[in-house]
Amino acid sequence: MSAQAIYVLWLRDMKWFLRAKARIISTIVMPFLWLTIIGMGLGAMIQMPGGMSFVDYLAPGIVGMSILFSATMSGISVLWDKQFGFMKEILVAPVSRMSIMLGKAFGGATTSIIQGLLLLFAAGLIGAKMPGKTGFLLALLFMVILALGSVSLGLAIASRIEDPVAFPVAMNFLIMPLFFLSGAIFRIDTAPGWLQTLAYINPVTYGVDGLRGAILGGSEFQLFPLWLDLTILAIFSLAMILLGAYLFKKMKA
Amino acid sequence: MSHAIETRNLTQKFGDLVAVNHVNLRIEKGELFGLLGPNGAGKTTFIHMLCTILPPTEGTAKVAGFDIRRNQDSVRAAIGIVFQDPSLDNRLTGRENLDFHGRVYGMDKIQREKRIDEVLKLVGLKERANALVETYSSGMKRRLEIARGLMHRPKIMFLDEPTLGLDPQTRRNIWEHIQMLNKREKITILLTTHYMDEADYLCDRVGIIDHGRIIALDKPEKLKDELEGDIVSLEVPQPKKYAEVFRGVKYVKEVKVVGDQLHLTVTGGEKTIPKLMEIVRRRGNKVRSVGLRSPTLEDVFISYTGRGIREEEGGVKEQMRLRMRAHMR
Numbered sequence: 001m002s003a004q005a006i007y008v009l010w011l012r013d014m015k016w017f018l019r020a021k022a023r024i025i026s027t028i029v030m031p032f033l034w035l036t037i038i039g040m041g042l043g044a045m046i047q048m049p050g051g052m053s054f055v056d057y058l059a060p061g062i063v064g065m066s067i068l069f070s071a072t073m074s075g076i077s078v079l080w081d082k083q084f085g086f087m088k089e090i091l092v093a094p095v096s097r098m099s100i101m102l103g104k105a106f107g108g109a110t111t112s113i114i115q116g117l118l119l120l121f122a123a124g125l126i127g128a129k130m131p132g133k134t135g136f137l138l139a140l141l142f143m144v145i146l147a148l149g150s151v152s153l154g155l156a157i158a159s160r161i162e163d164p165v166a167f168p169v170a171m172n173f174l175i176m177p178l179f180f181l182s183g184a185i186f187r188i189d190t191a192p193g194w195l196q197t198l199a200y201i202n203p204v205t206y207g208v209d210g211l212r213g214a215i216l217g218g219s220e221f222q223l224f225p226l227w228l229d230l231t232i233l234a235i236f237s238l239a240m241i242l243l244g245a246y247l248f249k250k251m252k253a
Numbered sequence: 254m255s256h257a258i259e260t261r262n263l264t265q266k267f268g269d270l271v272a273v274n275h276v277n278l279r280i281e282k283g284e285l286f287g288l289l290g291p292n293g294a295g296k297t298t299f300i301h302m303l304c305t306i307l308p309p310t311e312g313t314a315k316v317a318g319f320d321i322r323r324n325q326d327s328v329r330a331a332i333g334i335v336f337q338d339p340s341l342d343n344r345l346t347g348r349e350n351l352d353f354h355g356r357v358y359g360m361d362k363i364q365r366e367k368r369i370d371e372v373l374k375l376v377g378l379k380e381r382a383n384a385l386v387e388t389y390s391s392g393m394k395r396r397l398e399i400a401r402g403l404m405h406r407p408k409i410m411f412l413d414e415p416t417l418g419l420d421p422q423t424r425r426n427i428w429e430h431i432q433m434l435n436k437r438e439k440i441t442i443l444l445t446t447h448y449m450d451e452a453d454y455l456c457d458r459v460g461i462i463d464h465g466r467i468i469a470l471d472k473p474e475k476l477k478d479e480l481e482g483d484i485v486s487l488e489v490p491q492p493k494k495y496a497e498v499f500r501g502v503k504y505v506k507e508v509k510v511v512g513d514q515l516h517l518t519v520t521g522g523e524k525t526i527p528k529l530m531e532i533v534r535r536r537g538n539k540v541r542s543v544g545l546r547s548p549t550l551e552d553v554f555i556s557y558t559g560r561g562i563r564e565e566e567g568g569v570k571e572q573m574r575l576r577m578r579a580h581m582r
């Protein structure tokens with residue numbers, strides 16, 4: 001593996017990101033609308049225990065959602081690289097596929113974490129509860145692991161698809177259920193049994209639960225202890241990275 | 254390491270289609286070698302195997318002394334390549350594209366900066382280096398790709414149709430760069446083309462490839478000399494009928510029907526033309542146009558395959574390809 005190759009692929013993603021300011025804004029607009037409109041709209045008719053507002057509950061979920069969406073969708077850069085031929089330049093270089101995959105993963109993860117952080121601050125602006133220092137660092141840790149897992153999932157799928165138009169469609173099929181069944185917008189422990197079962201199978205549930213635990217500093221909505229969330233999420237992310245690396249190895253230019 | 258490139262039964266199959274068929278080819282160090290063939294002949298497939306991004310179905314090759322199956326990374330570090338289709342990152346600047354390449358090939362900052370300036374100067378892109386590649390013309394993009402291929406000082410350079418779709422002036426310009434690389438920088442070059450003049454003008458040796466096989470291989474002059482004589486082209490009504498007629502004429506060595514024209518190989522073209530026209534006139538027809546020239550590589554191709562190099566796939570498909578390419582760039 002070559003650290004320089006990983007770094008330069010990451011650097012390339014950063015350059016694109018900084019040059020596409022309109023895109024940064026547009027990608028956080030959607031989750032922000034979720035937070036304000038759904039949060040405040042539904043919040044007005046929902047009684048939360050312990051004097052907590054629904055926006056407080058929702059904010060960590062929406063941060064998780066924005067990371068899940070932007071990280072998985074960043075896999076599309078692979079398809080553009082194939083489409084515009086740049087993938088051949090990457091694949092003919094004397095570097096391992098693992099470096100290529102990791103460079104792409106770090107790039108996509110970084111941009112989606114930046115978006116997640118922006119969203120967290122935006123949530124603070126509309127009055128959602130903000131974490132303290134430790135809580136913030138813990139939340140960041142969950143964001144990093146969730147982002148790496150999601151981006152690797154996106155890369156794995158992108159390596160098998162040729163058509164940049166088909167990719168978002170395919171991804172939405174996958175991400176939407178992951179998002180809705182993650183406890184991002186409603187409590188899982190009070191949901192019907194079948195829904196609970198699906199949610200507990202969903203790895204994103206542990207990311208959202210961890211984020212919520214970290215940001216709210218422990219609450220009665222916490223499903224699992226943080227260490228358990230962290231472990232399960234980390235296993236998921238590692239598995240996705242390995243899957244991505246494996247599929248990248250087989251990818252053709 | 255005796256040869257720059259040496260292939261042994263190198264073969265690529267796509268299902269039933271044999272794109273490259275048991276090619277055995279040796280290219281010397283320092284040679285400027287051209288692979289000439291029509292669309293779909295297997296040129297790109299051949300190059301993709303040599304630069305290790307497409308594993309051969311059968312056979313193998315040594316490039317810069319390394320086996321393409323076993324020592325991929327060594328091969329990759331030793332070669333530079335300009336792909337047939339565009340492969341730049343349009344959203345980066347020219348300099349950033351080169352810098353990316355330098356880093357991926359493990360060059361440190363000092364090496365990179367020095368080399369970037371060198372290669373930019375070599376292809377004359379210094380002034381536009383900091384502009385986004387999006388804003389470049391096709392010729393500039395092509396030159397940037399050549400510069401990029403040179404960044405890591407490869408011993409061998411692959412150029413897959415380096416001038417496809419470019420205007421004549423830009424083609425000339427790129428030819429000069431290619432010659433300079435070969436002569437001054439001592440880089441072994443394997444280029445592919447389906448332009449006769451390109452192969453003829455540039456290459457020390459030419460391999461003519463058709464349906465995945467190398468069917469002729471020599472210096473361009475030698476290949477043309479083998480035809481011995483001049484080519485007279487006659488446009489006549491019923492070319493098929495006259496082909497038969499001329500096959501019976503003693504001093505006509507070879508007859509080929511190419512579209513609505515006849516290509517006759519004769520010695521002493523100037524003296525023979527009146528006689529040939531007389532033959533047509535006596536049968537009650539008129540020769541619509543006459544041409545006389547020395548043989549080109551096109552004629553060599555025709556004499557080996559019985560058809561013109563651009564004739565089959567030339568028309569519509571070529572146009573589409575050029576348009577798509579222009580679109581992509």
Ligand SMILES: Nc1ncnc2c1ncn2[C@@H]1O[C@H](COP(=O)(O)OP(=O)(O)OP(=O)(O)O)[C@@H](O)[C@H]1O
Binds near residue numbers: 267270292293294
């Ligand atoms: N990935 C592929 N799958 C199936 N067939 C392929 C593939 N790549 C190339 N071919 C076929 O192999 C043959 C050789 O293609 P190749 O691109 O090597 O030709 P070429 O000589 O480079 O032609 P051109 O001048 O058009 O670039 C063609 O018939 C082509 O359709």
Ligand SMILES: [Mg+2]
Binds near residue numbers: 297298337414
């Ligand atoms: Mg080709």
